[in-house]
Amino acid sequence: MASTPSPHTTHLHSLISSSTNHNKPSNPSSFKLIHSFSTSFSSTISNVLKTADISLSRDLNGVVSTPKPTILVSEKLGEAGLDLLRSFADVDCSYDLSPQDLCAKISLCDALIVRSGTKVTREVFVAAQGRIKVVGRAGVGIDNVDLQAATEFGCLVVNAPTANTIAAAEHGIALLTSMARNVAQADASMKAGKWLRSKYVGVSLVGKTLAVMGFGKVGSEVARRAKGLGMHVIAHDPYAPADRARAIGVDLVSFEQAIGTADFISLHMPLTPATNKVFNDDTFAKMKKGVRLINVARGGVIDEDALVRALDSGIVAQAALDVFTVEPPPKDSKLVQHENVTVTPHLGASTKEAQEGVAIEIAEAVVGALNGELSATAVNAPMVPPEVLFELAPYVVLAEKLGRLAVQLVTGGSGIQSVKVIYKSARDPDSLDTRLLRAMVTKGIIEPISDTIINLVNADFSAKQKGLRISEERIIVDSSPEYPVESIQVQICNVQSKFASALLENGDISIEGKVKYGIPHLTRVGPFSVDVSLEGNLILCKQVDQPGMIGKVGNILGESNVNVSFMSVGRTVKRKHAIMAIGVDEEPDKDTQKKIGEVSAVEEFVFLKL
Numbered sequence: 001m002a003s004t005p006s007p008h009t010t011h012l013h014s015l016i017s018s019s020t021n022h023n024k025p026s027n028p029s030s031f032k033l034i035h036s037f038s039t040s041f042s043s044t045i046s047n048v049l050k051t052a053d054i055s056l057s058r059d060l061n062g063v064v065s066t067p068k069p070t071i072l073v074s075e076k077l078g079e080a081g082l083d084l085l086r087s088f089a090d091v092d093c094s095y096d097l098s099p100q101d102l103c104a105k106i107s108l109c110d111a112l113i114v115r116s117g118t119k120v121t122r123e124v125f126v127a128a129q130g131r132i133k134v135v136g137r138a139g140v141g142i143d144n145v146d147l148q149a150a151t152e153f154g155c156l157v158v159n160a161p162t163a164n165t166i167a168a169a170e171h172g173i174a175l176l177t178s179m180a181r182n183v184a185q186a187d188a189s190m191k192a193g194k195w196l197r198s199k200y201v202g203v204s205l206v207g208k209t210l211a212v213m214g215f216g217k218v219g220s221e222v223a224r225r226a227k228g229l230g231m232h233v234i235a236h237d238p239y240a241p242a243d244r245a246r247a248i249g250v251d252l253v254s255f256e257q258a259i260g261t262a263d264f265i266s267l268h269m270p271l272t273p274a275t276n277k278v279f280n281d282d283t284f285a286k287m288k289k290g291v292r293l294i295n296v297a298r299g300g301v302i303d304e305d306a307l308v309r310a311l312d313s314g315i316v317a318q319a320a321l322d323v324f325t326v327e328p329p330p331k332d333s334k335l336v337q338h339e340n341v342t343v344t345p346h347l348g349a350s351t352k353e354a355q356e357g358v359a360i361e362i363a364e365a366v367v368g369a370l371n372g373e374l375s376a377t378a379v380n381a382p383m384v385p386p387e388v389l390f391e392l393a394p395y396v397v398l399a400e401k402l403g404r405l406a407v408q409l410v411t412g413g414s415g416i417q418s419v420k421v422i423y424k425s426a427r428d429p430d431s432l433d434t435r436l437l438r439a440m441v442t443k444g445i446i447e448p449i450s451d452t453i454i455n456l457v458n459a460d461f462s463a464k465q466k467g468l469r470i471s472e473e474r475i476i477v478d479s480s481p482e483y484p485v486e487s488i489q490v491q492i493c494n495v496q497s498k499f500a501s502a503l504l505e506n507g508d509i510s511i512e513g514k515v516k517y518g519i520p521h522l523t524r525v526g527p528f529s530v531d532v533s534l535e536g537n538l539i540l541c542k543q544v545d546q547p548g549m550i551g552k553v554g555n556i557l558g559e560s561n562v563n564v565s566f567m568s569v570g571r572t573v574k575r576k577h578a579i580m581a582i583g584v585d586e587e588p589d590k591d592t593q594k595k596i597g598e599v600s601a602v603e604e605f606v607f608l609k610l
């Protein structure tokens with residue numbers, strides 16, 4: 001019999017640093033039902049991805065190698081980022097691709113890096129035929145990426161949210177000050193040979209009220225700088241913490257109050273369905289006459305036709321715009337041509353420093369994601385901070401294996417509709433993040449019965465699509481909270497099992513596992529306690545509890561050269577029935593399986609692939 005197996009090597013394990021964490025036994029009698037909830041979460045950031053499916057190739061000497069992934073960069077990216085990408089992948093810099101050309105190329109790429117100019121539509125994901133694993137947005141706004149489609153296709157989307165904040169804020173201030181003093185118009189007129197001193201009398205900023213709409217990273221930096229210019233700054237942001245505003249000396253106010261009292265309004269919110277054309281005829285009508293507007297956020301938050309009307313009527317005295325609904329805007333755009341409008345071609349993030357910064361930030365995120373690592377900047381996957389992930393790493397493997405095992409116990413043709421995952425833990429429910437574990441149970445259940453690749457990005461979506469309800473329960477146990485999870489139990493409800501001993505009294509298939517010394521173990525099958533390392537393959541065998549059974553089955557396997565790696569026997573009542581869980585390295589052939597079935601005291605058995 002082989003000794004204790006080596007650390008697990010599933011792709012998931014390679015995604016997350018391995019840990020030597022192990023559980024201590026606990027007192028099951030002190031379990032208390034704490035919390036029950038069903039699948040649905042929306043917060044996004046971190047990710048566990050399936051590693052890119054990069055097939056192996058051989059060189060002329062027959063040495064097997066993994067080909068480099070291919071990364072398509074469809075817009076100009078800083079050299080430092082490109083260097084980083086090139087050290088890891090084949091990098092195809094193809095700028096100004098038409099939508100058709102992008103679709104034609106994408107199925108050859110493992111990752112795509114874009115800025116704001118590339119529309120990553122559903123068609124792109126369809127054309128990728130499952131190859132693309134990551135879309136990296138070298139900047140903040142991800143409104144040019146179809147996140148829903150990315151999620152459905154299990155493609156991670158990451159952005160570079162911090163490196164261009166200062167650049168965007170500085171550009172906002174540049175637009176604010178140059179607009180107030182007509183710098184662009186005066187410059188153009190001088191270059192046209194004029195000297196118009198009285199035409200370009202400006203307005204002062206000191207003492208004026210600036211409303212910052214969207215008090216996030218850029219908005220708060222704009223506010224800080226405007227305070228330095230002596231402006232009175234107010235802000236509107238339904239989600240911003242008041243203490244952050246207070247710390248900068250900014251009052252958070254309602255939308256109406258902000259737009260109704262401001263002399264200058266600077267836009268810094270993302271483009272979402274809720275902010276789309278939020279500045280329109282109605283809202284312009286509520287503004288102070290002669291207000292000045294700055295937009296370095298997204299063109300789509302303004303109804304541009306309404307802005308032209310507001311400029312013509314004098315409600316808006318001036319506007320300074322870096323972003324447009326359609327980029328580039330049509331050459332005859334009334335807005336761009338308006339004499340009271342200052343425009344720049346989406347230059348907010350365009351400083352050398354910001355471009356180098358976002359390039360490095362996105363290159364690191366994309367390379368990390370292709371390596372299967374977590375990304376702190378994922379926008380369509382739940383956030384699991386790296387330290388939590390590190391701690392959960394062995395449980396992630398356990399969760400997937402339990403799912404994979406449980407689904408194989410279901411009789412073919414029984415539709416699985418409801419799965420319950422029960423976590424026993426000494427931790428307070430609020431300090432145990434189970435989203436990753438749930439995703440991995442889902443992966444284990446769905447992947448063997450479908451052609452969908454499941455990862456943290458699409459696990460919930462895929463479960464929903466397949467009509468599978470994954471509910472979770474947490475049970476608090478009286479043991480050390482040092483370890484995040486004591487055990488994970490997977491129950492498949494209302495199905496028939498090909499191994500009746502895995503059924504609980506209520507008819508649900510139930511298996512439970514623990515992590516011991518960093519290795520996932522199966523510890524319970526239906527009502528039977530077992531203890532077998534979840535590696536290789538598994539034979540579950542129910543027999544009459546009598547001497548000699550281990551030897552009989554072991555001999556049959558040995559004769560067929562099937563190596564037993566682990567073995568455990570569990571029973572409910574002495575000398576009645578027992579379950580033998582046998583870990584095997586090889587799959588026993590049909591004849592061997594038949595022989596096991598023919599051992600007189602064996603009542604049922606099943607072979608399971610892990």
Ligand SMILES: NC(=O)C1=CN([C@@H]2O[C@H](COP(=O)(O)OP(=O)(O)OC[C@H]3O[C@@H](n4cnc5c(N)ncnc54)[C@H](O)[C@@H]3O)[C@@H](O)[C@H]2O)C=CC1
Pocket residue numbers: 140141142161164165168213214215216217218219236237238239240268269270271274275296297298322323346347348349350
């Ligand atoms: N012009 C350019 O080159 C650049 C443009 N941007 C754009 O600037 C915007 C802000 O970027 P960051 O500050 O980095 O993002 P952020 O996420 O840090 O801040 C956005 C803020 O908007 C708030 N918000 C959301 N909905 C809102 C609503 N209905 N009303 C008011 N506030 C709302 C959020 O709570 C958040 O605090 C984004 O649209 C981004 O794409 C960012 C960098 C460069």
Ligand SMILES: O=C(O)C(=O)COP(=O)(O)O
Pocket residue numbers: 115116117138139140141142164346347348349350
């Ligand atoms: O980061 C953002 O949201 C920006 O708008 C910057 O866009 P860009 O990368 O310069 O096309």
